[in-house]
Amino acid sequence: MQISPIPTLSKDINEIRSKTASIVAEQIIPNEKEIYKGGDSAKSIRAEIRETVKSEKLWAPHLPEQYGGMGIGFMAHAYMNEILAWSPLSNRLFGVIAPNSGNQKVLLKYGTDEQKKKWLEPLVAGEMESAFSMTEPDSAGSDPRSIQTTAVKDGDEWVINGHKVMTSNGIRADFAIVMCRTEEETNSGEINSKMTQIIVPTDSSGFNIIRSVPIWGHTGGDHVEIKYENVRVPLENQLGARGSGHAAAQDRLGAGRVFHCMNSIGQMWRAFDLMSKRTITREVHGGLLESKQMIQGFIADSYIDIQTARLMTIHCAEVMDSEGDPRVDISAIKIYVPAAMHRVVDRAIQVYGWKGVSADLPLFGMYQGARTLRLADGPDEVHRILIAKQILKKYRDGLSWDFGI
Numbered sequence: 001m002q003i004s005p006i007p008t009l010s011k012d013i014n015e016i017r018s019k020t021a022s023i024v025a026e027q028i029i030p031n032e033k034e035i036y037k038g039g040d041s042a043k044s045i046r047a048e049i050r051e052t053v054k055s056e057k058l059w060a061p062h063l064p065e066q067y068g069g070m071g072i073g074f075m076a077h078a079y080m081n082e083i084l085a086w087s088p089l090s091n092r093l094f095g096v097i098a099p100n101s102g103n104q105k106v107l108l109k110y111g112t113d114e115q116k117k118k119w120l121e122p123l124v125a126g127e128m129e130s131a132f133s134m135t136e137p138d139s140a141g142s143d144p145r146s147i148q149t150t151a152v153k154d155g156d157e158w159v160i161n162g163h164k165v166m167t168s169n170g171i172r173a174d175f176a177i178v179m180c181r182t183e184e185e186t187n188s189g190e191i192n193s194k195m196t197q198i199i200v201p202t203d204s205s206g207f208n209i210i211r212s213v214p215i216w217g218h219t220g221g222d223h224v225e226i227k228y229e230n231v232r233v234p235l236e237n238q239l240g241a242r243g244s245g246h247a248a249a250q251d252r253l254g255a256g257r258v259f260h261c262m263n264s265i266g267q268m269w270r271a272f273d274l275m276s277k278r279t280i281t282r283e284v285h286g287g288l289l290e291s292k293q294m295i296q297g298f299i300a301d302s303y304i305d306i307q308t309a310r311l312m313t314i315h316c317a318e319v320m321d322s323e324g325d326p327r328v329d330i331s332a333i334k335i336y337v338p339a340a341m342h343r344v345v346d347r348a349i350q351v352y353g354w355k356g357v358s359a360d361l362p363l364f365g366m367y368q369g370a371r372t373l374r375l376a377d378g379p380d381e382v383h384r385i386l387i388a389k390q391i392l393k394k395y396r397d398g399l400s401w402d403f404g405i
Contacts (some may be wrong), residue, residue, distance in 0.1 A: 085266025
């Protein structure tokens with residue numbers, strides 16, 4: 001892993017990237033196979049790496065210092081993510097793993113002091129696990145406002161009924177943040193204001209896990225299908241103001257899309273590195289792969305894909321960091337980056353042949369992840385519609401689109 005200082009970045013961010021790269025390259029990647037085996041040896045290696053991360057003050061980049069995090073801000077975290085993504089093990093070893101990290105951010109912004117004490121602090125300390133429960137099997141995932149799970153007040157409690165699927169981390173979670181409809185259809189008010197997020201302990205009566213949903217054919221995972229059947233929780237488990245659920249979800253998803261894209265770029269970077277090293281060592285048909293024009297095309301096209309995806313994502317992050325309107329840029333990277341990652345990883349797999357689709361390399365997991373990201377955080381088609389609507393609105397208002405901002 002070759003990580004040089006970026007002249008346009010501050011000394012602090014460059015130092016964070018350099019320290020992160022050292023741990024990922026020297027301690028995580030060489031131990032990936034041993035960690036995946038599990039057992040006492042893996043536990044010992046993980047503990048040693050976590051101690052190194054904490055001693056270098058790189059733990060939990062998404063959290064403020066008062067909660068044990070780095071307090072480095074959005075842009076620094078984004079730049080750190082592309083380094084962490086070289087290994088699928090890095091995020092957890094650096095204390096930032098979905099959905100806990102997203103739930104922590106929501107609790108930070110919307111939680112009361114009591115909720116932070118009861119749910120956030122144990123979550124940060126690793127004493128609890130959490131889940132995020134929004135997607136429903138019978139509602140269009142492309143329209144979160146179509147959610148049918150209801151929360152109805154009954155005295156000093158919310159009574160929740162509904163059917164959720166793909167609830168992340170559902171098996172291990174001690175509590176779930178559940179997106180609910182808290183207003184009836186006939187009530188006045190815009191549809192967005194009818195959604196509320198509510199904290200639900202997973203040991204609540206009526207919190208019924210139906211199954212672990214097989215993902216890409218793998219069973220026993222942590223994405224689960226749940227039925228909420230007359231689940232009762234105290235009114236104080238409501239997160240934020242009543243009706244703030246949609247806004248909270250957008251807060252979470254907007255930044256999350258940038259981080260997902262920076263993660264994708266880091267994975268592309270590693271795939272590119274693996275592919276390039278393979279081409280200068282593998283002999284085929286009387287010469288090294290690097291001498292074949294088709295392979296040279298693979299390298300050039302992958303460089304273009306990575307550089308384009310990276311610059312688009314950094315630009316989007318800069319717009320968000322300056323509190324501009326990032327909606328078009330967020331949708332653009334959400335469409336472009338996973339597709340670019342799919343192409344880059346596919347070329348690397350092709351160069352490696354059988355080994356590319358085996359568990360000997362991380363490429364097969366990257367390939368599946370790239371395809372999954374075209375659905376996660378909203379399908380591509382919805383984002384294309386959003387881009388067109390935002391651009392055409394400018395023209396209808398007598399303006400034109402400014403690519404400079």
